Amino acid sequence: MVAEKSSDRQQRLDSFLKAVEAAQQLQDDIMKYGLDAAYLYCDDVDGDWLETWGNDDDEPGYIEKITTFLESDDVVAVKVRNRLQDKSLDEIIAGLEYCLSQLKEEDRIFAAKDFLVGDIVVSGSSRASGNSDFDEVELLELAEDLIERLTEILG
Structure with a gap:
C-alpha cells in the first residue's frame, strides 16, 4: 500500500515535471522565433480551420x-x-x-x-x-x- 502511494506520487511528480519542461520549451521557442513558433506546434497554421470550425459536426454543440x-x-x-x-x-x-x-x-x-x-x-x-x-x-x-x-x- 505504501509502495503504491509513493509510486503514484512519483508518477504525478514526473508528469508535472514533463509539463513544466514542455511549457518552458514553448516559452523559449516563442522568445526565439516569435509568432513563427506556431509553425513548430501546429500543422495547419495558415489553413482555413478557423472559418470551418464546427462545419464537420452534424450534431448540435x-x-x-x-x-x-x-x-x-x-x-x-x-x-x-x-x-x-x-x-x-x-x-x-x-x-x-x-x-x-x-x-x-x-x-x-x-x-x-x-x-x-x-x-x-x-x-x-x-x-x-x-x-x-x-x-x-x-x-x-x-x-x-x-x-x-x-x-x-x-x-
Whole structure:
C-alpha cells in the first residue's frame, strides 16, 4: 500500500515535471522565433480551420443543446426561466456552464442552487421571501433536477 502511494506520487511528480519542461520549451521557442513558433506546434497554421470550425459536426454543440433545453417547454426549463427572468439567455447559459464545470456532482448542485438564488439576495444575507426554509428546499430540488437534466442532455 505504501509502495503504491509513493509510486503514484512519483508518477504525478514526473508528469508535472514533463509539463513544466514542455511549457518552458514553448516559452523559449516563442522568445526565439516569435509568432513563427506556431509553425513548430501546429500543422495547419495558415489553413482555413478557423472559418470551418464546427462545419464537420452534424450534431448540435454544447451551447446549442443548452439553448434548446432552456427554450423548451420542459418543466425544469420553465421553472429556471421563471426564476431567472431578469437574466438574459446568455447570462443563464454562462451561469450553467460554470455550474457544470464543477468537478463533483454535489458541487454542481450547490453551484446551481447558488446561481438560482442570485436574484433573491437582498442587501446582506436577508432574503426577499418570508418562508426561506421552503424556498431553500425548493431551490435545492430545482438545482438537482436542473443538473440531472443537463447531464442527460449533454451526455
